Amino acid sequence: MKSAILEKDDVIIKFAGDSGDGMQLTGGLFTDEAAIAGNDLATFPDYPAEIRAPAGTLAGVSGFQLHFGSRKVYTPGDRFDVLVAMNAAALKTNLNRVRKDGAIIVNEDGFDSKNLRLAKYPDGANPLEDGTLDGYEVIKIQVTKMTREALADSPLSMKEKDRCKNMFVLGFLLWRYNRTLDSTIKFLETKFAKKPDILDANKKVLMAGYHFGDTTETFTTRYTVRPATLEPGTYRSIMGNDALILGLIAASKKSGLPLFYGSYPITPASNILHGLAKHKNFGVRTFQAEDEIAAAASAIGAAYGGNLAVTGTSGPGLALKGEALGLAVMLELPMVIVNVQRGGPSTGLPTKTEQADLLQALYGRNGESPMPVISASTPADCFDAAFEACRIALQHMTPVILLSDGYIANGAEPWRFPKAQDIPEIKVEFAKPSENGEPFMPYQRDERLVRKWAIPGTPGLVHRVGGLEKEDVTGNVSYDPANHEHMVKTREAKVEKIADYIPEQKLESGHEEGDLLLLGWGSTYGVCEATAERLREVGYKVGHAHLRYLKPFPRNLGDLLGKFDKIIVPEINNGQLARVLRDKFLVPLIQYNKIQGVPISTEELYEFALQQLK
Numbered sequence: 001m002k003s004a005i006l007e008k009d010d011v012i013i014k015f016a017g018d019s020g021d022g023m024q025l026t027g028g029l030f031t032d033e034a035a036i037a038g039n040d041l042a043t044f045p046d047y048p049a050e051i052r053a054p055a056g057t058l059a060g061v062s063g064f065q066l067h068f069g070s071r072k073v074y075t076p077g078d079r080f081d082v083l084v085a086m087n088a089a090a091l092k093t094n095l096n097r098v099r100k101d102g103a104i105i106v107n108e109d110g111f112d113s114k115n116l117r118l119a120k121y122p123d124g125a126n127p128l129e130d131g132t133l134d135g136y137e138v139i140k141i142q143v144t145k146m147t148r149e150a151l152a153d154s155p156l157s158m159k160e161k162d163r164c165k166n167m168f169v170l171g172f173l174l175w176r177y178n179r180t181l182d183s184t185i186k187f188l189e190t191k192f193a194k195k196p197d198i199l200d201a202n203k204k205v206l207m208a209g210y211h212f213g214d215t216t217e218t219f220t221t222r223y224t225v226r227p228a229t230l231e232p233g234t235y236r237s238i239m240g241n242d243a244l245i246l247g248l249i250a251a252s253k254k255s256g257l258p259l260f261y262g263s264y265p266i267t268p269a270s271n272i273l274h275g276l277a278k279h280k281n282f283g284v285r286t287f288q289a290e291d292e293i294a295a296a297a298s299a300i301g302a303a304y305g306g307n308l309a310v311t312g313t314s315g316p317g318l319a320l321k322g323e324a325l326g327l328a329v330m331l332e333l334p335m336v337i338v339n340v341q342r343g344g345p346s347t348g349l350p351t352k353t354e355q356a357d358l359l360q361a362l363y364g365r366n367g368e369s370p371m372p373v374i375s376a377s378t379p380a381d382c383f384d385a386a387f388e389a390c391r392i393a394l395q396h397m398t399p400v401i402l403l404s405d406g407y408i409a410n411g412a413e414p415w416r417f418p419k420a421q422d423i424p425e426i427k428v429e430f431a432k433p434s435e436n437g438e439p440f441m442p443y444q445r446d447e448r449l450v451r452k453w454a455i456p457g458t459p460g461l462v463h464r465v466g467g468l469e470k471e472d473v474t475g476n477v478s479y480d481p482a483n484h485e486h487m488v489k490t491r492e493a494k495v496e497k498i499a500d501y502i503p504e505q506k507l508e509s510g511h512e513e514g515d516l517l518l519l520g521w522g523s524t525y526g527v528c529e530a531t532a533e534r535l536r537e538v539g540y541k542v543g544h545a546h547l548r549y550l551k552p553f554p555r556n557l558g559d560l561l562g563k564f565d566k567i568i569v570p571e572i573n574n575g576q577l578a579r580v581l582r583d584k585f586l587v588p589l590i591q592y593n594k595i596q597g598v599p600i601s602t603e604e605l606y607e608f609a610l611q612q613l614k
Contacts, residue, residue, distance in 0.1 A: 010069025012077035017086025022166035027064025038227025109144035171209025247386025262298035296324035352597025433460025513563035514541025
């Protein structure tokens with residue numbers, strides 16, 4: 001019997017299982033199929049903190065959340081329409097977020113007595129049998145058993161066969177949502193081109209899952225999600241760190257400077273180093289240092305030598321880089337420091353997201369050490385944010401901190417390829433020797449208070465560098481009290497003057513004035529936009545503004561804040577931006593803070609905003 005096909009506006013799927021069950025790959029491949037079909041989408045990978053927790057335990061559950069739709073998708077979603085649970089622990093961890101009447105696809109083979117015990121279910125209890133799942137559409141599949149049956153003639157070991165079971169689930173879901181297998185098969189053929197037995201096994205199991213859906217009589221309904229209306233262009237699904245990589249490379253090309261990236265591996269920033277190392281064809285040079293301090297120092301050296309210099313890290317690494325960044329401020333050299341934030345303090349929550357490094361970025365160095373700070377707001381926005389960080393660094397001769405976070409770095413969304421001619425040039429000027437033989441003055445400044453960039457070895461440009469205070473204009477070492485105060489204030493004024501060269505703050509959407517302004521930064525973009533949209537639908541005058549420039553603020557920000565009766569500042573920290581805004585503008589703000597290692601949901605922010613508006 002042919003299945004009926006029902007149309008959905010959007011669908012939220014959560015893939016969950018052990019770290020070794022391939023949930024990240026499964027979710028990623030389904031995401032690719034959704035992107036190829038033209039859907040708008042947002043993803044949220046959720047990794048366990050341990051490298052490999054004991055199989056079957058709650059601590060070892062790995063998840064991948066995908067929200068795809070025919071309309072604009074702002075967030076990975078709040079409640080799941082579909083939960084794929086490969087074992088008992090995956091079900092227990094995620095059941096409370098499945099919407100009532102949602103679908104739960106379970107691997108029955110992951111609910112034996114051992115798995116139930118590891119998931120800490122009471123003795124004798126089985127959620128598949130005791131009524132726990134009443135009210136849901138429960139689809140029980142013996143995924144492990146059927147995978148083995150599909151590979152009965154395969155020469156692979158039993159362990160290798162079991163690794164293919166995620167392809168069965170993927171095949172079934174591709175059938176359920178009326179998708180093709182083409183992109184997935186192409187991926188498998190590329191990935192396993194040199195391992196024909198593994199390639200054949202994965203393709204067989206993928207097809208087995210698809211045919212299981214197609215031939216099982218109880219499955220009478222399939223679903224389809226129409227393509228979204230997107231701006232014309234060529235698109236790809238892109239993760240935040242990948243977009244950031246491309247933004248840095250674009251800045252290198254548009255400035256005409258070679259790109260240097262010095263880093264020490266740290267979650268969730270490590271794959272920036274890995275990704276850039278693959279782009280030597282663009283003149284990219286990568287350096288894996290022995291520690292965070294050396295990584296920052298290497299970038300300073302590269303900047304001194306005339307390169308577009310970048311170093312990357314996460315919160316604990318930014319703390320270690322602090323002394324070197326103070327040196328970069330004193331030298332007034334252009335470099336970019338990428339901080340992909342995670343839960344802290346200390347080692348904290350390495351695989352979970354947080355926005356708790358804003359104050360560290362603003363103030364986390366000794367002395368008066370001003371530095372521009374900007375932030376990315378979505379995975380695709382990382383391209384523009386990285387490019388802008390490089391532009392500010394190069395044109396204003398200053399180190400710049402670019403803030404991302406784990407949610408942005410590992411999440412994905414559609415990204416429209418920009419045309420090369422639409423990306424602006426970054427004008428870079430190096431110092432030249434005086435034509436009349438006058439000595440070079442390294443700290444002589446232009447109208448922007450920017451000093452000249454002198455490349456070592458250039459005749460006539462010999463000058464002194466180091467961490468000791470500089471004499472104004474000459475750059476000689478100076479301990480004069482008045483000179484020190486003058487230089488401190490000059491460095492601060494230079495950073496503040498950048499506000500004259502950045503755009504004024506605009507609203508992302510909504511009313512120019514009214515009842516409420518949702519003011520966010522970083523990865524709260526999607527939840528702020530979705531919440532503002534819902535509030536306007538019920539009659540409130542609501543605007544949403546999102547800050548890219550955190551130091552200096554846009555010149556008109558204070559005026560914008562004064563146009564709304566109430567201002568809510570949602571943050572995945574304890575109110576750091578709110579604290580800075582109060583200090584700067586003396587305005588009453590309402591904080592909404594969540595520090596649980598996960599993004600703020602639209603549902604909770606909407607309910608909070610409604611309470612404030614009543």
